[in-house]
Amino acid sequence: MNVPANLKYTESHEWVRADPDGTLTIGITDHAQNALGDLVFIELPAVGRALSQGEACAVVESVKAASDVYAPVAGEVVAINDAVTNAPEQVNQDAYSAWLFRMRPSALDALASLLDAAAYTKTIGEA
Amino acid sequence: MQRSAGAAEGVIPKTAQAKGLRRKPIDLESGSRERGNGRDREAHRRGTRWNTEVPSQSLRYQGQTGRCVIFARRPFSWIRENDVLKTTPLNALHRAAGARMVDFGGYDMPVHYGSQIDEHHAVRRDAGMFDVSHMRVVDINGEPPAPRDFLRYALANNVDKLKTRGKALYACMLEPHGGVVDDLIVYFLRDDWFWLVVNASTADKDAAWLRKLADERRANVSITPRSDLAMVAVQGPNARQKVWRALPRAESATRDLEPFTSAEIADDSDPIFIGRTGYTGEDGFEIIVPAGRAETLWKALEREGVARCGLGARDTLRLEAGMNLYGQDMDETVTPLESGLGWTVDLASPRDFVGKSALATSAPKRRLVGLLATGAGGVLRAHQKVSGREGDGEITSGTFSPTLSKSIALARVPIGVATGDIVDVHVRDKRVTARVVKPPFVRNGAVLVE
Numbered sequence: 050m051n052v053p054a055n056l057k058y059t060e061s062h063e064w065v066r067a068d069p070d071g072t073l074t075i076g077i078t079d080h081a082q083n084a085l086g087d088l089v090f091i092e093l094p095a096v097g098r099a100l101s102q103g104e105a106c107a108v109v110e111s112v113k114a115a116s117d118v119y120a121p122v123a124g125e126v127v128a129i130n131d132a133v134t135n136a137p138e139q140v141n142q143d144a145y146s147a148w149l150f151r152m153r154p155s156a157l158d159a160l161a162s163l164l165d166a167a168a169y170t171k172t173i174g175e176a
Numbered sequence: 177m178q179r180s181a182g183a184a185e186g187v188i189p190k191t192a193q194a195k196g197l198r199r200k201p202i203d204l205e206s207g208s209r210e211r212g213n214g215r216d217r218e219a220h221r222r223g224t225r226w227n228t229e230v231p232s233q234s235l236r237y238q239g240q241t242g243r244c245v246i247f248a249r250r251p252f253s254w255i256r257e258n259d260v261l262k263t264t265p266l267n268a269l270h271r272a273a274g275a276r277m278v279d280f281g282g283y284d285m286p287v288h289y290g291s292q293i294d295e296h297h298a299v300r301r302d303a304g305m306f307d308v309s310h311m312r313v314v315d316i317n318g319e320p321p322a323p324r325d326f327l328r329y330a331l332a333n334n335v336d337k338l339k340t341r342g343k344a345l346y347a348c349m350l351e352p353h354g355g356v357v358d359d360l361i362v363y364f365l366r367d368d369w370f371w372l373v374v375n376a377s378t379a380d381k382d383a384a385w386l387r388k389l390a391d392e393r394r395a396n397v398s399i400t401p402r403s404d405l406a407m408v409a410v411q412g413p414n415a416r417q418k419v420w421r422a423l424p425r426a427e428s429a430t431r432d433l434e435p436f437t438s439a440e441i442a443d444d445s446d447p448i449f450i451g452r453t454g455y456t457g458e459d460g461f462e463i464i465v466p467a468g469r470a471e472t473l474w475k476a477l478e479r480e481g482v483a484r485c486g487l488g489a490r491d492t493l494r495l496e497a498g499m500n501l502y503g504q505d506m507d508e509t510v511t512p513l514e515s516g517l518g519w520t521v522d523l524a525s526p527r528d529f530v531g532k533s534a535l536a537t538s539a540p541k542r543r544l545v546g547l548l549a550t551g552a553g554g555v556l557r558a559h560q561k562v563s564g565r566e567g568d569g570e571i572t573s574g575t576f577s578p579t580l581s582k583s584i585a586l587a588r589v590p591i592g593v594a595t596g597d598i599v600d601v602h603v604r605d606k607r608v609t610a611r612v613v614k615p616p617f618v619r620n621g622a623v624l625v626e
Contacts, residue, residue: 086276086488112492
C-alpha cells in the first residue's frame with residue numbers, strides 16, 4: 050500500500066502535508082480509498098469553519114458506504130477542493146494529489162501529535 | 177442434475193486448503209461442523225492467517241443498514257469457531273484474483289475485483305459473471321402429482337403456469353399472516369422433480385419451512401438442499417454469445433431458449449443446467465454445474481472475455497433493474513402487496529396457498545416505490561426517512577446508480593404516494609430531494625426514468 054514518507058497521518062486514515070505558508074493540506078490515504086471502493090459523493094466543510102482535533106468535518110461516500118473524515122488537528126478551514134466534489138473518483142485514482150481541504154492550525158506544534166509514515170504503515174497492519 | 181451418490185457437501189477445494197484456509201467442512205443441512213483433527217484447532221488458536229482481509233483500526237463505515245460499524249484490529253485468536261465463513265467452490269479463484277472479500281449470508285464472497293463501477297458497466301455494455309454458488313438449489317422430489325400439488329400450496333405464485341419442462345417462475349413463499357418467508361425461482365424439470373433456487377441467507381430457514389409444510393400437508397415429497405452444486409450467472413448483451421463460445425456443446429440446447437426457460441445438457445460425467453434468467457435486468461444465463469466443475473466453467477468464461485463481477489455490482493445492477501432483495505426490501509413483517517410484488521401473487525385461481533386468506537382480506541396501507549435523487553447531498557440508503565405530502569416512509573434499498581450517475585432507491589411509503597411526487601429524503605443532517613418513479617430504472621441497457 051502506498052504511504053508517502055513526506056506526509057503525516059492519523060489513525061483514522063487522513064494524510065496531512067505541511068505547506069510553506071503554515072497551512073496543512075489534508076486528504077484520505079490510499080489505504081482508505083482502497084477500503085472504501087469507488088467514491089461517488091464528497092461533502093466538504095465550509096471555508097472559515099473552526100474545527101477541533103478529531104471533529105468529523107467531511108463525508109466521503111462510496112457506492113456501498115458513507116465514511117466520516119476527521120480534522121487531524123484543531124484549526125480553521127481555509128480552502129476546499131471543489132474539483133474533487135465534482136469528480137470523487139479522483140480520490141480513488143490518486144489519493145495523495147486529490148486533496149480535500151486545507152486548514153490553518155491553531156497550535157504551532159500541531160504535527161507533533163500525528164503519525165509518521167512508518168507508524169501509520171504499522172497501524173494498517175503491514176510490516 | 178440428478179444427485180450423484182457420494183457427492184460431498186460443503187467440501188473445501190484443495191486449492192483453498194493449499195492456500196492455508198484451514199476450515200472444516202460444514203454439513204449445510206444440519207449446520208453442524210464435522211470434527212476435524214486437533215491440529216486444525218491448534219493452528220486456529222495460534223492465529224493462523226486464514227483471512228488476508230484484516231479490517232483496519234478506526235475506519236468507520238455507515239453501511240446500507242444505517243448502522244455505524246467500527247472495525248477494530250484484533251488478533252485472529254478472537255475469531256470463534258462459529259465465525260468462520262462458508263466458501264463456494266470458486267473461493268480460491270476470487271482470492272487469487274485479489275478480490276475484496278466480505279461476509280455475505282455466512283459466505284466468504286467477493287464484493288469486487290478492483291472497481292465495482294467498472295464491473296457494473298461491463299454487464300450493461302458487454303458481459304459479466306457472478307459466482308452465485310452461495311444461493312441454494314433445493315430438490316423437490318416425489319411421485320407425481322405430489323411435487324406440483326405441494327408447490328401449489330407452498331408458493332404464492334401458481335406453478336400451474338409452468339406447463340412445459342424447463343419453464344421457470346419467480347415466486348414468494350408466505351407465512352399464514354401474509355409476511356414473506358423468501359423470494360425464489362421455481363423450475364419445472366419433470367413431473368416428479370422441481371427445483372427451487374433460494375437465497376443464501378435464508379436457505380436453512382427455507383428448507384425447514386418447506387419440511388414443516390410438507391409434514392403438515394402429509395405431502396409425499398422429499399426436500400433436499402443441493403450443496404453439491406455451483407452456480408454462475410453470466411449477464412449482459414453479449415452474455416449468451418460468450419457462454420456458447422465457452423461451452424460449445426451447450427449451444428444447440430440453449431440457442432432457442434425463451435426468457436425464463438431452461439435446459440439441461442445431460443452428460444453423466446459433465447452435466448450442465450442453463451436457465452435464461454438473471455438478477456441484473458440484462459439478458460443472460462444462469463449456469464448450474466456440479467461443484468467440482470465450477471473452476472473449469474469460470475476459467476472457460478474468463479477466456480472468452482467475460483468480466484468477473486462481485487456482489488457490489490450485483491447490488492447496483494439489481495436495484496437499477498427494480499428487483500427486490502430479500503431481507504432489505506421485504507421480510508416476514510411485510511406482505512408482497514406492500515413490497516411491489518403483488519404481480520407475483522396469483523389470487524385469481526381457486527387453489528389454496530399459505531397466506532392466501534390473509535392477502536385476500538388485506539388492505540395495504542403502504543406501497544413500494546422507486547426514488548430518483550434530484551438534489552445533491554449524498555447517496556440514498558436503506559433506513560433513511562422519506563417525507564412527503566402523504567406522510568413519512570422509509571428507504572428499503574438505496575445506492576448510487578452507475579448507469580444514471582444519480583442515486584436511486586426503493587422505498588416503502590404511504591399508499592397515497594404517486595409516481596411523479598416529489599419527496600424529501602433525510603440524509604444525515606440534510607434533505608435530499610427525490611422524485612417518485614415506477615421501477616425499473618434501467619432495463620437491457622436503456623434508461624427508463626428521466
